[in-house]
Amino acid sequence: MSQIISVDIGGTQIRAATFHPGKNTPIQIQRNPTHSDTRTVYAGLISLIENVWPKEEKVRAISVAVPGPLEPKTGLVHSTPNIKEWVSFPLGEKLQSHFQVPVHLDNDANLAALGEWRYGAGKGHHDILFLTISTGIGGGVVLDDRLLHGWKGLATELGHITAIPDGPICSCGQAGHLEAIASGPGIVRYVVDHLKAGEKSILSGENFTPKEIANAARNGDRLSLAAFRRAGEVLGRTIADFLHMFNPSIVILGGGVSQSSDLFMKPMIEMMTGSVMDPNYVKDLVVAKAELGDEAGLVGALVQAEVLHPELEPN
Numbered sequence: 001m002s003q004i005i006s007v008d009i010g011g012t013q014i015r016a017a018t019f020h021p022g023k024n025t026p027i028q029i030q031r032n033p034t035h036s037d038t039r040t041v042y043a044g045l046i047s048l049i050e051n052v053w054p055k056e057e058k059v060r061a062i063s064v065a066v067p068g069p070l071e072p073k074t075g076l077v078h079s080t081p082n083i084k085e086w087v088s089f090p091l092g093e094k095l096q097s098h099f100q101v102p103v104h105l106d107n108d109a110n111l112a113a114l115g116e117w118r119y120g121a122g123k124g125h126h127d128i129l130f131l132t133i134s135t136g137i138g139g140g141v142v143l144d145d146r147l148l149h150g151w152k153g154l155a156t157e158l159g160h161i162t163a164i165p166d167g168p169i170c171s172c173g174q175a176g177h178l179e180a181i182a183s184g185p186g187i188v189r190y191v192v193d194h195l196k197a198g199e200k201s202i203l204s205g206e207n208f209t210p211k212e213i214a215n216a217a218r219n220g221d222r223l224s225l226a227a228f229r230r231a232g233e234v235l236g237r238t239i240a241d242f243l244h245m246f247n248p249s250i251v252i253l254g255g256g257v258s259q260s261s262d263l264f265m266k267p268m269i270e271m272m273t274g275s276v277m278d279p280n281y282v283k284d285l286v287v288a289k290a291e292l293g294d295e296a297g298l299v300g301a302l303v304q305a306e307v308l309h310p311e312l313e314p315n
């Protein structure tokens, strides 16, 4: 039997795992900090892959989830938010020539969508919209059982849709993107701005996390409740736009902020339902939480290899 090596490159941690195609339980899994004083990120990645390389069985492919814009077809990483040395970095080519097996790369949110489609909340669906809401907002779309990529593989950056023209500045530098409003830092910014404007809250200063705002909201803090309600409304209105574009049968929410969905789900659904051009977009639409959690990138990378190597699929 052969194995697939999945890699998930995060801002603080790189994980590598081995899988048998068709089974989403890893055979083994190892983690390393992304940054180290003694080696480059790339050298750390090579040694991590060598560590999980199976001794008995063959490796059929290496499949890698990378944050930030990249070209899946060529394996070229344009940039990644937390790895400054990877600018126009030919990661796919370098790994392929080092390990001499096929190497596949894709954006981490795209691969998480693919993972949820085959092994998570999207099982049985053919058309899914996936949003991951944490320090940023990422997205992935599967339509007719195929992940959408677009011309250069840059499609479905759903966090960077303009939600409020001239709104707060996004991590990408543009104004008013969904990510600048409904991500964790967007929710924190809302509370900080309103505290500065003199609103009362059990929170003070500006050094608190989205989780602390969620706890304050659950204790009845009005400003914190308003911050999540506003995030939910903006998400709902934006998701209605995505429904018009993609017509999915399920919307899957992942990422740390979605753990607080009790605080924004109701306004989100109300705004989404009230913003569609025809009720059929929301009739029988499922809205669900992601099921793969932390492993979404690794499992998604496995699915990418399974899809690209159908000869590996178990009967």
Ligand SMILES: [Zn+2]
Binding pocket: 159, 160, 170, 171, 172, 173, 174, 177, 179
């Ligand atoms: Zn943006």
